[in-house]
Amino acid sequence: MNPLLLAYALVGGLGVLLAFWSSAIRRTVLSEPLLALALGALAGPVLGLVDVGDRLGAELNREVSRALLAVSLMAVALRFPLAGYRAVLRPVLVLLSAGMLGMALLSTGLSWLVLGTPLGLAALLGSCLTPTDPVLASSIVSGGPAERQLPDRLRQVISGESGGNDGLAFPLVVLALAGIGAQPWADQVTAALWGVLGAVVVGVLLGWLAGHAVRAASRRETLDQGSLLVFAVLLGIAALGVARVLDTDGILAAFVTGLAYNRVVGDQPRIAEQKLDDSLTRYLVLPLFFLLGVELPWRDWLDAGWRLPLFAVAVLLLRRLPVVLTLRKPLGLPWRELVFLGWFGPIGVSALFYLAFSADEGARDPLLWTAGSLVVTLSVVVHGATAMPGRRWYAAGHHEISKR
Numbered sequence: 001m002n003p004l005l006l007a008y009a010l011v012g013g014l015g016v017l018l019a020f021w022s023s024a025i026r027r028t029v030l031s032e033p034l035l036a037l038a039l040g041a042l043a044g045p046v047l048g049l050v051d052v053g054d055r056l057g058a059e060l061n062r063e064v065s066r067a068l069l070a071v072s073l074m075a076v077a078l079r080f081p082l083a084g085y086r087a088v089l090r091p092v093l094v095l096l097s098a099g100m101l102g103m104a105l106l107s108t109g110l111s112w113l114v115l116g117t118p119l120g121l122a123a124l125l126g127s128c129l130t131p132t133d134p135v136l137a138s139s140i141v142s143g144g145p146a147e148r149q150l151p152d153r154l155r156q157v158i159s160g161e162s163g164g165n166d167g168l169a170f171p172l173v174v175l176a177l178a179g180i181g182a183q184p185w186a187d188q189v190t191a192a193l194w195g196v197l198g199a200v201v202v203g204v205l206l207g208w209l210a211g212h213a214v215r216a217a218s219r220r221e222t223l224d225q226g227s228l229l230v231f232a233v234l235l236g237i238a239a240l241g242v243a244r245v246l247d248t249d250g251i252l253a254a255f256v257t258g259l260a261y262n263r264v265v266g267d268q269p270r271i272a273e274q275k276l277d278d279s280l281t282r283y284l285v286l287p288l289f290f291l292l293g294v295e296l297p298w299r300d301w302l303d304a305g306w307r308l309p310l311f312a313v314a315v316l317l318l319r320r321l322p323v324v325l326t327l328r329k330p331l332g333l334p335w336r337e338l339v340f341l342g343w344f345g346p347i348g349v350s351a352l353f354y355l356a357f358s359a360d361e362g363a364r365d366p367l368l369w370t371a372g373s374l375v376v377t378l379s380v381v382v383h384g385a386t387a388m389p390g391r392r393w394y395a396a397g398h399h400e401i402s403k404r
Contacts, residue, residue: 003050007043010050011290014039015283022282026145031384033136033348036286037377040293050294061295062356064288065349067237069166070254071284072134072349074236076163077258079142081266084156085259091331092160098330100165102323103345104130104172107315111371114311120180121365127172128355128368129315129375133348134162135285136380140344140387149395154337158344166350167252170195173354177361191247198248200256206239207260214265235261251353288349289380296377300370312374316382320345340394346383351376 018025018032025032043050052060085092108126111117117125140146141155171192178188214231236254243253301308324331324342331338355372 003052007050007290007294010039010043011036011286014290015286018282018286026143027388029385029388031136031139031380031387032282033139033285033289033380034384036289037293037380040290041296042293043290044294045296045298052291052294058356058359060291061288061352062360064291065353065356066240066250068135068284068288068349069251069353070236070240071233072138072236073163073166073251073255074232074239074258075138076134076159077255077262078232079159080152080156082259082262084152085160088153088156088160091157091333092164094327094330095157095161095324096164096168098327099161099323100130100168100172102326103319106323107319110311110314110318114314115307115367115371117365117367118180120176121363121368123179124173124176124358124363125368125371127169127176128351128358128372129319129347130172131165131169131347131350131354132158132162132320132345133350133379134159134166136346136348136383137162137344139384140346140391145388145391149391150340151337154333154340154394157333157341163255163258164252167199167249167255168196169350169354170249170252173358174361177358177363180363180365183361194247195249196252198246199243199250199252202243202246202248202253203239203256203258204260206235206242206253207257207262208264210235210257211261211264214261232258251350285349288352292352292373292376295373297370297373300366301374304367304370308371308374311371312378315347315375316378336394336397340390343386344383344390347376347379 014036018035040050044052104123104126106126107129108119108122111122111125112119115122137158141150141158146155174183174188174191174195177183178185183191210231214228235257239254239257240250243250321339321342324338324345328335328338331341333341351372355369358368
């Protein structure tokens with residue numbers, strides 16, 4: 001049996017089943033990425049039905065995660081009216097500056113101390129694990145249960161941060177690549193600066209043009225509201241493509257394009273885009289996490305010894321929560337929101353992309369993928385399983401405070 005055709009059948013079948021029980025799943029500790037990961041692990045390492053070569057697997061991971069991030073960040077940018085993001089600009093900027101730096105330093109330190117990696121490799125691994133994943137975060141802050149149990153402000157902070165730091169991790173990763181000697185320092189500094197500045201320019205121009213085109217089509221009554229869903233997806237892919245042609249950061253460009261587009265179109269044609277985020281979270285992530293399950297390096301995990309699982313647990317516990325709690329005053333959030341925000345910073349698609357990107361740029365140490373894949377897998381399991389209880393915990397405490 002052709003393993004690729006079998007993979008199509010398994011992923012498609014899982015998607016159909018999830019569509020039947022979509023509302024029920026949101027009320028359980030299960031999540032779509034977790035189920036796809038488990039199916040991939042069963043079909044790959046456990047039963048040996050699907051096998052992907054190392055080279056092909058790395059290329060698929062890189063390109064599928066890149067495209068998925070572009071569409072996901074477009075969805076994040078369109079999740080709320082732009083005024084909603086302006087209202088939480090201060091905490092988002094704090095998380096994108098001091099928060100990112102703190103998470104990168106802590107992840108680097110844990111890699112160096114627990115795994116005993118050289119400092120350059122530790123910095124690269126720490127940079128890859130820094131960004132909050134917008135795909136996994138969407139499953140926490142979008143959908144009916146999240147809208148009922150979490151305040152808009154908290155959902156906007158998590159969305160805005162996960163959208164911004166995915167692209168802003170690019171300079172950290174490219175500079176870390178210079179630190180291990182994979183690329184020359186001068187080239188990487190230039191790439192980091194152009195990666196941010198070029199992405200902003202590309203995003204603003206594309207979003208502005210796309211927004212005015214939609215408004216003009218709406219005035220002429222040639223705009224089909226149903227096509228806006230497809231338009232938003234293709235706009236994210238277009239931003240990614242244009243940015244990559246110009247050799248800048250396509251991930252950040254996709255998010256900025258979404259924000260600029262959101263700014264121009266306002267509230268008028270937002271109905272269809274609102275459906276994009278939930279559909280993406282539920283179904284478009286399935287192939288990537290299925291592929292991750294097929295590729296899980298079980299033998300490498302076992303050969304690495306006790307330090308590897310200790311590192312993965314330490315990253316989930318210490319990479320983010322202490323940083324967020326330390327930044328309580330500049331964030332200006334109450335304790336309950338700080339704890340929720342500090343725990344729910346999942347590591348997923350963005351980390352997979354930067355791990356694959358680093359390998360493609362010359363980072364050859366196998367420990368990079370071995371350690372990174374375990375952290376991502378553990379995050380998918382733990383953050384997926386705690387999303388529903390976490391939302392209920394927050395809602396219960398918020399309700400008690402409101403009664404007082």
